[in-house]
Amino acid sequence: GAPADDLGHLEDTPAYRSLLRAGLLTTKYRKKxxxxxxxxxxxxxxxxxxxxxxxxxxxxxxxxxxxxxxxxxxxxxxxxxxxxxxxxxxxxxxxxxxxxxxxxxxxxxxxxxxxxxxLPVNDQLQHGNRTILVVEQGFVGLAFDNGQPVLFPPGIHVWTSETLKYKQAISLDQTVVKLGPYTLLTVDEGYAAVTQNNGKQHILAGGQTWLLDHKNWRFQKFLTLKIQTDDLEKIEATSADNITMKVTSTVTWRIVDPLLAATMAAETMSVGDKKASGEIKKLRQDVLKQAIASLAMFMGGVNYSDSFH
Structure with missing residues (x-):
């Protein structure tokens, strides 16, 4: 077994630290x-x-x-x-x-x-009201005691209880990890996460792991903050001196205010069985329409014949 001094390092990763800071990891049943x-x-x-x-x-x-x-x-x-x-x-x-x-x-x-x-790995050995649970590194053991969630970090856990019932081991290698009523959310750099906390929108920055600490704080979608490049459809535009031109162009853009984008432009709310898409399709369509309108307005102010003098 691991020496006593090493037990604290069993959960020394960002995902575990988020749970530790919230006081959600139960170690009182863990054995050395x-x-x-x-x-x-x-x-x-x-x-x-x-x-x-x-x-x-x-x-x-x-x-x-x-x-x-x-x-x-x-x-x-x-x-x-x-x-x-x-x-x-x-x-x-x-x-x-x-x-x-x-x-x-x-x-x-x-x-x-x-x-x-x-002894099983990431599973329980149950004998009447006595249970031995071995949780592997990179996983969290989920149990319920009188309806309340109990989370076990890596290690060997042993308890005697009529009410504490183990459910499953959950891997932490996913971007969105559901732990009973809790959600562990890892947001990569270059992205922002859109969440709803009892109807109020919260934007979580990238480059860290976040804990959504109750059932009504829900993850909705990721917004990319990276540079986007799109080809605009070919348009016909008339210059200020009434010359009709066919114009092809490319627009480069990115989201600089994820809160404003999520609140005003992006589809983020799930309705019925339909979940919010991870894409920014609607936002992209709005940007391209605005770019086409701006391009047409710009072309309408250009005297094309001046370029021949």
Whole structure:
């Protein structure tokens, strides 16, 4: 397992830091090592082949095969838990226990071996009300406790609870990451993100990761702030001296005020099942129409015949 000093580095990335700053990552169930999974009530490896043989001899397992064998098997549970696995047990009170890797010889009439399971990655090992969760680097574990979201950072997490239920591991390598009611949003440089917070528009700058911290703060679309180049359709324009010309041209433009562009020009609101497009199609059409109108106005003020003198 990782040393204690290294545990804080498990979430030392911008995405995790956004969740940490908001106090949304739960670390109280995280263990420093595999060995810390097991508590005082759990079963330690306590046997060997030699010890098993001695225990059988005490019960006359070999000299009185019928009685000794029945008596021994009724009162003892022998099992081997491979490394990296956990034994799942129940005792006489039907309490859920874990068994450490190794050989076990349990002297009890009521303790039973349910199964032996390998620790899963990005999934839970559930045994009654006890759960072991391993979250891989680059993921967040999502669970719910009485309807409230609980987020687990990378590491081994162990808890005993009737209400805390694990749901899924969510990768953080996407641009938009849904974490229950929260949204983790990574905006690249050269872009701005348009969001709606209870009906009020918020523009989030590029070059960082943002946390939308409640369900009604919704991501809508990205706006590119990069230079755009478009060919204008061929137009016929009449100069000031009544000469008709066919004009082809190119317009270069970019968004300098994303808030104004999102509020006044871009389609950002989702209606019904129709989501806002990530393109700036409407805005582009408006820019090109305005460019054509401006070009026609400019051409109307030019005396073309003056260029021949």
């Amino acid at each position: 090592s595999f060995e810390e999974i097991f508590t005082g009530v759990d079963l330690e490896a306590n046997s060997s082949q030699d010890n098993n043989m001695k225990q059988k001899c005490k019960y006359g397992y070999f000299c009185c095969p019928i009685i000794g064998c029945v008596l021994y098997q009724a009162t003892h549970t022998e099992m081997f838990v491979p490394a990296g696995n956990v034994g799942l047990m129940c005792d006489e009170k039907n309490q859920y226990l874990f068994a450490q890797p190794g050989m076990h010889n349990i002297n009890s009439l009521w303790t039973s071996h349910i199964a032996t399971e390998k």
